[in-house]
Amino acid sequence: MTAGLRRARSEEQKQARRQQILQAAEHYVTEVGYEAFSMAKLAQYSGVVKGTLYLYFNTREEVFLTLYNRSLQRWGERFTQCLVQGMSDYDYVKLLYQTASADGLFIPLLVRLEHVIEHNVAMDSLVASKRQFINQINNIANQSAPILGLNLHQAVEVVKTMGVLLVGAIRVDQGPTWRWRQENLPADVRALLDSFSSERLFIKNACRIIKGIRTND
Amino acid sequence: MTAGLRRARSEEQKQARRQQILQAAEHYVTEVGYEAFSMAKLAQYSGVVKGTLYLYFNTREEVFLTLYNRSLQRWGERFTQCLVQGMSDYDYVKLLYQTASADGLFIPLLVRLEHVIEHNVAMDSLVASKRQFINQINNIANQSAPILGLNLHQAVEVVKTMGVLLVGAIRVDQGPTWRWRQENLPADVRALLDSFSSERLFIKNACRIIKGIRTND
DNA sequence: TTACTTAATGACCAAAAGTCATTTAATAAC
């Protein structure tokens, strides 16, 4: 148990404990990755016992969903802060890619969102998460529209599509093959992986798509 | 145990047993989905006992990797068979989308390939799988090039990029929110999901990308 | 000081992946 706070009674104290757990979860998952993450260890990292975790989160996946929500927020703020008038499409998508990759949690969680995390989550949490997503999309689109020279509707389409492309493109980096690149992978397989460099793949096609949207294809 | 074959001695018999397990796994996973799949139940469905499964597959994930390999092959054959001279880009990508969705296993397994399945698989199996993937890509690109009016290099890029886009676009359909659409989802969240209709999303952007590749953007 | 509420605990359960000594079909040797 934490030295200062032994038992959370008020709503603020409960929120503090929740944040304490999330903080620990963030460090822990960053350290060991998604697959090795266990609730027992998270309890240790948080300075509480396993049962306590379930007073603050219904399931393991709800912890991850919360971390995803936070990382989306964090990335959105960072990305929009870096937007500048007069950027080319290329600059825009490169910034998007690089800010997203720079966040250690956003991509790994985004990539697992629908097939893994959203299972085993209460509908309330899911709806709340989707609403936050809508807000983020709209916010980013609002700030992107003047920069890309698009109307709001087009900008919303761009932002949504960028998300789709990002997940698809970045997939390969998430597999174990990527980590084995240095080792004894056969040349043909290594060449395959190289041809799937996610940054190149994303940027190139993102530009094509923005161009298509701008010309109303 | 199977009535006819009690013990597999020859190499052919072992292959037959392996196929028997894979056949059962295919039905089973189609029925209950990826998340609910367990090795104990697979043993029941296969008519063997759990330990026997591990004589034919090193891990649960290796079963899935094999199923993925099969489904890729199956889809590739089906798709290329349906290709016809004179197709528009739109016809091409629509056929691609629809044949891929029609296969009950291909998409669910593809979507989990890197982040879930490829973990916990022996490197041999992984290399073999990647090699089969390379062959499929090249085969499909070969047959697509004349239809799309592209050279081989461009066609390879198209096929690879279609895969990337497909995974990204189809993601949303894999979440549980999709199944709840009929129910008591709030209107705003439902509208969000509708705006992410994977078929529209895929087809539209696939056309944009092919156009970009054709004009060497 | 006492009574009360409920956050925190940790022993517990169920499910699931994977292991391995033992059993026993199938074949070979005689």
Place this chain on the structure above:
DNA sequence: GTTATTAAATGACTTTTGGTCATTAAGTAA
């Protein structure tokens, strides 16, 4: 036809995990 040999098949076992819940005790109010 009988016996010896091989290794496929078995199922009891271990380990690890997510999740539960009766019990304990910290904090508050009477």
